[in-house]
Amino acid sequence: MNNPQIRLSRKVQTVPVVAGGFAYVDLPRQYDYESVLLRVYGGLQVTVNGTAVRAENPCQTLARIELVADGKNTLDSIPGHMAVFGNVQRPGLQQGARFTTPATNFTVATYQVEAIIALDFAMPRGLNPKDTNFRTSQLSLFQLRLTFGAAGDNFVGGTMNYSAMNVDVSTQETIEFKGADGKFSMPIALKKRSYQEVSYTASNSNLEVKLPAGNLIANVVTRAEGNVTAAEPSATQLNNLIAKSGEDYRLNLAAANLRAKNNLDYGSVLAGYYFHDPLAIGHALQHITCAWDVAGQLEPKMVYDAVGTANTKLFIATTELILAR
Numbered sequence: 423m424n425n426p427q428i429r430l431s432r433k434v435q436t437v438p439v440v441a442g443g444f445a446y447v448d449l450p451r452q453y454d455y456e457s458v459l460l461r462v463y464g465g466l467q468v469t470v471n472g473t474a475v476r477a478e479n480p481c482q483t484l485a486r487i488e489l490v491a492d493g494k495n496t497l498d499s500i501p502g503h504m505a506v507f508g509n510v511q512r513p514g515l516q517q518g519a520r521f522t523t524p525a526t527n528f529t530v531a532t533y534q535v536e537a538i539i540a541l542d543f544a545m546p547r548g549l550n551p552k553d554t555n556f557r558t559s560q561l562s563l564f565q566l567r568l569t570f571g572a573a574g575d576n577f578v579g580g581t582m583n584y585s586a587m588n589v590d591v592s593t594q595e596t597i598e599f600k601g602a603d604g605k606f607s608m609p610i611a612l613k614k615r616s617y618q619e620v621s622y623t624a625s626n627s628n629l630e631v632k633l634p635a636g637n638l639i640a641n642v643v644t645r646a647e648g649n650v651t652a653a654e655p656s657a658t659q660l661n662n663l664i665a666k667s668g669e670d671y672r673l674n675l676a677a678a679n680l681r682a683k684n685n686l687d688y689g690s691v692l693a694g695y696y697f698h699d700p701l702a703i704g705h706a707l708q709h710i711t712c713a714w715d716v717a718g719q720l721e722p723k724m725v726y727d728a729v730g731t732a733n734t735k736l737f738i739a740t741t742e743l744i745l746a747r
Contacts, residue, residue, distance in 0.1 A: 425601040431594050439483060439570050439587035447566040453595040454555040456544040458489060458566060462537040465585030466573055472528035472580025477655055478503040479524035480535040482575035488567040489541060498541050498615045504739050505539045507695055508643040510688040512546045528577050532585050543613050549707045553610040566591060578651060610746060611710060617739040622730050629726040631738055638713035638743040641699040642724060648733030655694025659734060662727035665698045672714050673698045713743055
């Protein structure tokens with residue numbers, strides 16, 4: 423049921439970035455959330471020459487982003503680089519839209535940078551995006567929690583500082599009105615995202631990573647890091663990716679072939695990122711019914727054929743849909 427609604431976009435707060443620090447932002451509680459939007463901007467000051475600008479610069483400024491309801495229920499938890507480059511659900515985002523303005527060099531100077539992040543509850547490519555809007559009217563607390571990295575995390579080598587670096591926090595909400603029957607509609611599902619970090623030093627053709635069980639899995643984003651340069655996404659670290667539960671296989675593709683499928687589904691994506699997205703078929707609208715139902719299965723997992731060195735690491739972000747069963 424699609425009740426009448428209006429959309430509200432508003433700024434909540436500007437948060438100064440403090441290297442290695444934390445910030446807590448109380449978000450408004452009344453309407454239905456489509457998105458929490460972050461704009462990271464300001465100066466990265468290089469005082470001693472580095473050797474390279476990292477591929478995801480300046481996203482390392484946000485080491486971790488969390489959305490927490492009622493002080494205990496974490497609805498989103500992800501590093502800044504995956505919140506930007508791992509977001510392929512917004513049509514066109516990975517096809518030339520300006521979502522980062524990185525530093526242009528690693529020599530002594532101050533570089534003005536920007537990163538734009540959308541933490542979406544709505545499904546922008548869904549058949550009915552509002553099916554997963556997050557209702558906040560009954561919450562007692564809704565917070566955005568930010569963990570800041572060091573300025574030098576955005577570069578390889580050198581010495582760096584932040585110069586008037588800030589994060590603007592804004593929201594996109596909907597105000598829904600009662601339908602002809604005098605009732606509000608009910609969201610079909612709650613969207614939840616979590617991530618894991620797995621380090622390993624030796625090659626492993628059967629590296630297993632367990633995924634959250636009990637709900638629907640909308641997508642699994644894997645970021646392979648460090649096969650060539652520590653902390654950089656790597657396109658040569660994975661040979662094959664499998665998503666399965668027992669003998670129920672939902673993905674079994676060579677890394678290069680999965681990258682090819684991702685490019686067909688989303689457009690260009692950053693090297694080192696791999697997307698298992700059971701909802702995706704080109705730019706067609708996505709249906710919740712196509713998600714991977716692991717409600718009755720004990721051990722959904724990703725299995726990687728991975729190349730290991732001293733610096734290798736995987737970040738795995740899983741988006742679940744918790745149905746109002």
